[in-house]
Amino acid sequence: MYDFDYHKPTTVADAVALLAADPDAKAVSGGHTLIPALKHRLNKPTSLVDLSGIAEMKGIKQVGNAIVIGAFTRHVEVATSALVKSTIPALAYLASHIGDNQVRNRGTIGGSVSNNDPAADYPSAVLGLGATIHTSSRKIPADEFFLGMFTTAMEPDELLVAIEFPIPEKAGYAKMKNPASRYVMAGAFVSKGPAGVRVAINGAAACVFRQAEMEAALAANWSPEAVAGIKQPADDMNSDIHGSAEYRAHLVTVMAKRAVAAAG
Amino acid sequence: MDTGVENATPFAGIGASVKRKEDLRFLSGRGHYTDDISRPGQTHCWFVRSPHAHARIASLDTAAAAGMPGVVAIFTGADMTGIGGVPCGWLIHNKDGTPMREPPHPVLAQGKARFVGDAVAMVIAETRQQARDAAEAVTVEYDVLPAVGMDNALTPGAALVHDDVPGNLCYDWHIGDEAAMRAAFSGAKHIVTLELTNNRLIPNAMEPRSAIGDYDPTTGDHTLYTTSQNPHVIRLLMGAFVLNIPEHKLRVVAPDVGGGFGSKIFHYIEEAAVTWAAARIARPIKWTADRTESFMTDAHGRDHVSVAKLALDEHGTFLGLHVATRANMGAYLSTFATSVPTYLYATLLAGVYTTPAIYAEVKAVFTTTVPVDAYRGAGRPEATFLLERLVDVAARDTGIDKLEIRRRNFIKPDQFPYQTPVALEYDSGDYFSTLEMGLKAADWAGFEARRAAARAQGKLRGIGISTYLEACGIAPSAVVGALGARAGLYEVGTIRVHPTGSVTVLTGTHSHGQGHETTLAQLVCDQLGVPFDKVDIVHGDTAKIPFGMGTYGSRSLAVGGSAMVKAMDKIIAKAKRIAAHLMEASVEDVEFANGEFRVAGTDKTKAFAEIALTAYVPHNYPIDEIEPGLEETAFYDPKNFTYPGGCHIAEVEIEPETGHVRMVNFTAVDDVGRVINPMIVEGQVQGGVAQGIGQALLEACVYGSDGQLLSGSLMDYTMPRADDLAPVSVATHTTLCTHNPLGVKGCGEVGAIGSPPAVINAVVDALKEYDVRHVDMPATPAKIWSIIHGSAQRAAAE
The missing domain is CATH 3.30.365.10 (Aldehyde oxidase/xanthine dehydrogenase, molybdopterin binding domain)
Known part of the structure; x- marks a missing residue:
C-alpha cells in the first residue's frame, strides 16, 4: 500500500471535521473492503480516519418500536445480540451468515452499508425492513439511500452514525453465495410490518432494489407460493463467469420464496 | 484402515501410523520458509509485468524509476546479454520425426510480452515497497497484439505467439498403432464418441513462490534460496543452461516449502533473475510473490480439449480407442510441460482395461497465457477423466451396466505383467478386489433407496465410480531418456x-x-x-x-x-x-x-x-x-514405473432449483503397494481427493478473449473449502510392486487422479432424468442449473 496519515478521532464531529478538511481522506471502519484495496494499491488516500475510537457509533438499543444499531457495530455483535434475535431474528441470521468468523469479528454494519457493495448482505436488510439511516447531519430513508453500485446518498464528508430498523411482524432472508468469494450471488430480504410489505433483492444487480411485483403478491397473500411464479426480468441482472443474468434472475425468485418461508 | 501389512512393529517401523515429526514446527508457526530468510545487506525486487496478453514492447524507460528513493538497480531484457533462456527438459518429436518447436523463454521479455504477467523489467531497491513504488514509475509503451487462446491458436491466420513457430503448433505427436485402431473400429458393433475438456487449474500452494539470490564476490560463490521441489534440478538447469555457473560455485537451498503440487518443480525466471542480478550488484536480492503474482505466473495445470472414440463389440468388450487431444502449453515451454500431455497422458489410456488397439494424437499449442505444466497427477488425471467418462458413456449408450462393462474389460490378476498397446508394462494390480471393496464401503447396493429418499426431499442424488490406474515412481532413466527426457530420474x-x-x-x-x-x-x-x-x-x-x-x-x-x-x-x-x-x-x-x-x-x-x-x-x-x-x-534407478490403482466412488446430491451440487460421500479404495505410514497415506489420499473434487465441482481458470485472467484471485477462483467436501473414507488393498525392494507404489497423486471422473459420473447419474450424457468440469451451480433449465425448456417446447 501507499503511505498515508492516520487519525483516530473520538467523536463523530472530529471525524467529520477531518474528512471535510481533506477530500482525499477516507474513513475506515472494519476495513474489509478498504484495506484489501489499499494492499492492491487500488486506492491512494492521503489519510485514514479510523472510526473505531468513537463510542457514540457503537452499540445496539431499542428506541420505541425500532432497533437502533450504531455504525461501528461489528457483524458478530448483531449476530449474537439477544435484543436483535428477539425482535428481528432475520437480521441476526443475516449477520451470522456474512463472510466467515474473521470477517464477522472485524466488519461493521456501517462500513457495509456505506460501501453499498452490490454483493453485500446488509443493504438488503436496510431496504427490506425500510430502515432509516442516521448520518452525521441528517436522517435518510432507505428508499432514498442506495443510489447505485458503490454509491449512496451520503456526501464525502458525511458519516453513517446509526441505522434505525423498525421492528417487523415478520421478516426473512435467503441468499445464494458466489462459490468463490462467498459474497451474495442473489439474495432476498422480505418483511411485513410498519414499513409495509417489502422485498429487497441484493447480489443480483448493480444495486440492491425492491421487487414491486413480489411485494404486491405478498401483500395479497403472504406465502412462498405467492412469489414462486413471479419471474424477475433478466435485463438488469449481473452476468459474469459465475452465472448468467438469466441464472441470477431465476435465483431471485428462488431466494424470495425461501426468504418468505424463513419468515414464516 | 487396512494397511495390507501384518505384524506392524511396536516401534516406528513399516506399517506404523507414526505422528509426523515435522508437524511440531509447522503447526506451531515455526517452519522456516524462503521468505523467512534474510541475508545481510539484502535488497528487494519487484517485477514490472505486462498488463497485456500479447504486445510488442515499443519503448521501455527506466530513467524516472532509477531516481526513486531506495532504488539500487533496474534491469531489463536488454541488460541480460550472454545468458540463456529457461530450458525445457523434455524433447518431443512430431509424427514425422522432426523435433518439436522450442522457442526461447528469456528471463526478461525480449521485445515482446506473451502473457499477462510476463516480466519485462526487475526493479531492485532497499525495501519491497520502494521497489514496488519504482516499478510503477517504469514507463513501458506497448503495441498490443491479438490474444491467442485455445479456441483460435490453430485457426489459419491466427496471430503468432512466437514469430518462428508457424500455426502456434509446438508439436503434433502420436502414440500407438493407428492401423490396428482403424481395423478395430471397422469391425465394431458400437462406436461411442465423447468430446470433453479438462479444465485449466491454478495450483495455489499455500506458500507463494519466493527466491533469494546471494553472491559472495570474494569466492565467486552463488547461492539461491528458493521454493523448490528439486533443488539439484534447479541448480543444473539454471547453472548449466541459463547463467553458465559451474555446479561447485552454485548452491541451491529449498528450505521448508509450503506446498507444491508440481508447481514448484519448474525452473522459473525469477530464480535466474535474482541469482544473476545479485552477482551484478554484489548484494542479496529477495523476491516473494504476492497472491496476485501467484495466480498470474505459477505454471497452471491441465487444459486439454479432446475427442475420444471407443469401439466395442456386441458384448461390450473394448476393441479400440482413438483419442485426439489439443493441449495448451501457454506462452513458453515450462520445464516438463511437453511431457505432460504425451508420455504422462497418452501412455495411460489403456487404464485398467484390456483394450487391444489404442491410438492417440496430441497437438500442443502455444497461447498467450501463463505456461502450463505438471500439476498433481500431471497427464494422468486428464487420461483418467477421459477414459472413465468414456466408459460410463459407453455403458449408457450400449445399455450395459456401468459396473459390468468395467468388469468385462478389466485386466485380470493372472494377466500381470500386462503389456499395454501404449508402451507401459503393468507389474501388478487387482482391480476386481478394489472394485468390490469400494462397492461395499460405499454401500453401492443401497444407493437406489438413498436416491428415492432424496427424491422425496426434492433432491437429485447420483452415484459415480472411477476404476483408475496411474503410473508413477518416476522413472526408469533409460526408458524416459529414449522418450526424450533430458535428465536421469x-x-x-x-x-x-x-x-x-x-x-x-x-x-x-x-x-x-x-x-x-x-x-x-x-x-x-x-x-x-x-x-x-x-x-x-x-x-x-x-x-x-x-x-x-x-x-x-x-x-x-x-x-x-x-x-x-x-x-x-x-x-x-x-x-x-x-x-x-x-x-x-x-x-x-x-x-x-x-x-x-x-x-x-x-x-x-x-x-x-x-x-x-x-x-x-x-x-x-x-x-x-x-x-x-x-x-x-x-x-x-527404477526398473519400471509403479502402477497404483483402485476404485473411487462419489455420491452427490443436486438441488434442482439452484443447480448446487453437494458432495454427500466419497469412498476411496487404493492399491498403493506396501503402506509405510497408514495415517500419512490416508492424509495424502484425502488431500488429493479434495483437489480432485475441486477440479470436478469448483475450480476453473478463465481467460477472457483479450487474454486477461478473469479468475485472477480467490474472489473468482474457487478453491475447495471444508464445507464443499464430504467425508472421504480411505481404504487400501495391497498388491506389492514387484520391482522395487519395498514393494511400494506411491500415494501422492492417486486422490487427484481417481476422483474427478467419479464425481462427474455421479453428477451425470443424478441428472439422468434430464437425459444428460456429459457434463464438463467444473460442475458449478450455474452450469447445472442451465442444463436442468435447458432440458425443461426443451420439454416445454415439445
Whole structure:
C-alpha cells in the first residue's frame, strides 16, 4: 500500500471535521473492503480516519418500536445480540451468515452499508425492513439511500452514525453465495410490518432494489407460493463467469420464496 | 484402515501410523520458509509485468524509476546479454520425426510480452515497497497484439505467439498403432464418441513462490534460496543452461516449502533473475510473490480439449480407442510441460482395461497465457477423466451396466505383467478386489433407496465410480531418456550412521508437506532397528545432499526410499563384517534383526550402536580389510514405473432449483503397494481427493478473449473449502510392486487422479432424468442449473 496519515478521532464531529478538511481522506471502519484495496494499491488516500475510537457509533438499543444499531457495530455483535434475535431474528441470521468468523469479528454494519457493495448482505436488510439511516447531519430513508453500485446518498464528508430498523411482524432472508468469494450471488430480504410489505433483492444487480411485483403478491397473500411464479426480468441482472443474468434472475425468485418461508 | 501389512512393529517401523515429526514446527508457526530468510545487506525486487496478453514492447524507460528513493538497480531484457533462456527438459518429436518447436523463454521479455504477467523489467531497491513504488514509475509503451487462446491458436491466420513457430503448433505427436485402431473400429458393433475438456487449474500452494539470490564476490560463490521441489534440478538447469555457473560455485537451498503440487518443480525466471542480478550488484536480492503474482505466473495445470472414440463389440468388450487431444502449453515451454500431455497422458489410456488397439494424437499449442505444466497427477488425471467418462458413456449408450462393462474389460490378476498397446508394462494390480471393496464401503447396493429418499426431499442424488490406474515412481532413466527426457530420474540416498548409532539420512527427494521426515525415518527404524527419535532426514540443500532429482510424480518412496534401502543394505553388510570380527565369528554366521547382530544359534550379540562406535573408534578393528566409518550412499534407478490403482466412488446430491451440487460421500479404495505410514497415506489420499473434487465441482481458470485472467484471485477462483467436501473414507488393498525392494507404489497423486471422473459420473447419474450424457468440469451451480433449465425448456417446447 501507499503511505498515508492516520487519525483516530473520538467523536463523530472530529471525524467529520477531518474528512471535510481533506477530500482525499477516507474513513475506515472494519476495513474489509478498504484495506484489501489499499494492499492492491487500488486506492491512494492521503489519510485514514479510523472510526473505531468513537463510542457514540457503537452499540445496539431499542428506541420505541425500532432497533437502533450504531455504525461501528461489528457483524458478530448483531449476530449474537439477544435484543436483535428477539425482535428481528432475520437480521441476526443475516449477520451470522456474512463472510466467515474473521470477517464477522472485524466488519461493521456501517462500513457495509456505506460501501453499498452490490454483493453485500446488509443493504438488503436496510431496504427490506425500510430502515432509516442516521448520518452525521441528517436522517435518510432507505428508499432514498442506495443510489447505485458503490454509491449512496451520503456526501464525502458525511458519516453513517446509526441505522434505525423498525421492528417487523415478520421478516426473512435467503441468499445464494458466489462459490468463490462467498459474497451474495442473489439474495432476498422480505418483511411485513410498519414499513409495509417489502422485498429487497441484493447480489443480483448493480444495486440492491425492491421487487414491486413480489411485494404486491405478498401483500395479497403472504406465502412462498405467492412469489414462486413471479419471474424477475433478466435485463438488469449481473452476468459474469459465475452465472448468467438469466441464472441470477431465476435465483431471485428462488431466494424470495425461501426468504418468505424463513419468515414464516 | 487396512494397511495390507501384518505384524506392524511396536516401534516406528513399516506399517506404523507414526505422528509426523515435522508437524511440531509447522503447526506451531515455526517452519522456516524462503521468505523467512534474510541475508545481510539484502535488497528487494519487484517485477514490472505486462498488463497485456500479447504486445510488442515499443519503448521501455527506466530513467524516472532509477531516481526513486531506495532504488539500487533496474534491469531489463536488454541488460541480460550472454545468458540463456529457461530450458525445457523434455524433447518431443512430431509424427514425422522432426523435433518439436522450442522457442526461447528469456528471463526478461525480449521485445515482446506473451502473457499477462510476463516480466519485462526487475526493479531492485532497499525495501519491497520502494521497489514496488519504482516499478510503477517504469514507463513501458506497448503495441498490443491479438490474444491467442485455445479456441483460435490453430485457426489459419491466427496471430503468432512466437514469430518462428508457424500455426502456434509446438508439436503434433502420436502414440500407438493407428492401423490396428482403424481395423478395430471397422469391425465394431458400437462406436461411442465423447468430446470433453479438462479444465485449466491454478495450483495455489499455500506458500507463494519466493527466491533469494546471494553472491559472495570474494569466492565467486552463488547461492539461491528458493521454493523448490528439486533443488539439484534447479541448480543444473539454471547453472548449466541459463547463467553458465559451474555446479561447485552454485548452491541451491529449498528450505521448508509450503506446498507444491508440481508447481514448484519448474525452473522459473525469477530464480535466474535474482541469482544473476545479485552477482551484478554484489548484494542479496529477495523476491516473494504476492497472491496476485501467484495466480498470474505459477505454471497452471491441465487444459486439454479432446475427442475420444471407443469401439466395442456386441458384448461390450473394448476393441479400440482413438483419442485426439489439443493441449495448451501457454506462452513458453515450462520445464516438463511437453511431457505432460504425451508420455504422462497418452501412455495411460489403456487404464485398467484390456483394450487391444489404442491410438492417440496430441497437438500442443502455444497461447498467450501463463505456461502450463505438471500439476498433481500431471497427464494422468486428464487420461483418467477421459477414459472413465468414456466408459460410463459407453455403458449408457450400449445399455450395459456401468459396473459390468468395467468388469468385462478389466485386466485380470493372472494377466500381470500386462503389456499395454501404449508402451507401459503393468507389474501388478487387482482391480476386481478394489472394485468390490469400494462397492461395499460405499454401500453401492443401497444407493437406489438413498436416491428415492432424496427424491422425496426434492433432491437429485447420483452415484459415480472411477476404476483408475496411474503410473508413477518416476522413472526408469533409460526408458524416459529414449522418450526424450533430458535428465536421469533415479534417486539417491546417503545413510550416515553416527558413532553412537544415531542416523542422519541425506535424501535427494524433497518434502513440501508430504511428511518425508517421518516416513523415510520409519524405513531406517524398520531396517536398522534404530529408534525413531535417533533418525533425522536432511533434504533440500545442494551443499548437503548428493545429486538427487527431487520430489514429483509420487516418486519419493518408490525411488528415494529404494535408494535408502540399497544404502542400508550396504550398511548392514559392512556392519556384519565388523560384528563378525568383534564376536570372533564367520561373517556368514552373523544375523541381523531388530537392531542386533547375533551369531546364529548362540547368545552372542552386539547392538547396532556398538558396531557404529567400533567403526568410528577402530581400536579393535580389521583395519586392513575394512575402512573405518559407517556411511553409505546408493543411487537407485527404477526398473519400471509403479502402477497404483483402485476404485473411487462419489455420491452427490443436486438441488434442482439452484443447480448446487453437494458432495454427500466419497469412498476411496487404493492399491498403493506396501503402506509405510497408514495415517500419512490416508492424509495424502484425502488431500488429493479434495483437489480432485475441486477440479470436478469448483475450480476453473478463465481467460477472457483479450487474454486477461478473469479468475485472477480467490474472489473468482474457487478453491475447495471444508464445507464443499464430504467425508472421504480411505481404504487400501495391497498388491506389492514387484520391482522395487519395498514393494511400494506411491500415494501422492492417486486422490487427484481417481476422483474427478467419479464425481462427474455421479453428477451425470443424478441428472439422468434430464437425459444428460456429459457434463464438463467444473460442475458449478450455474452450469447445472442451465442444463436442468435447458432440458425443461426443451420439454416445454415439445
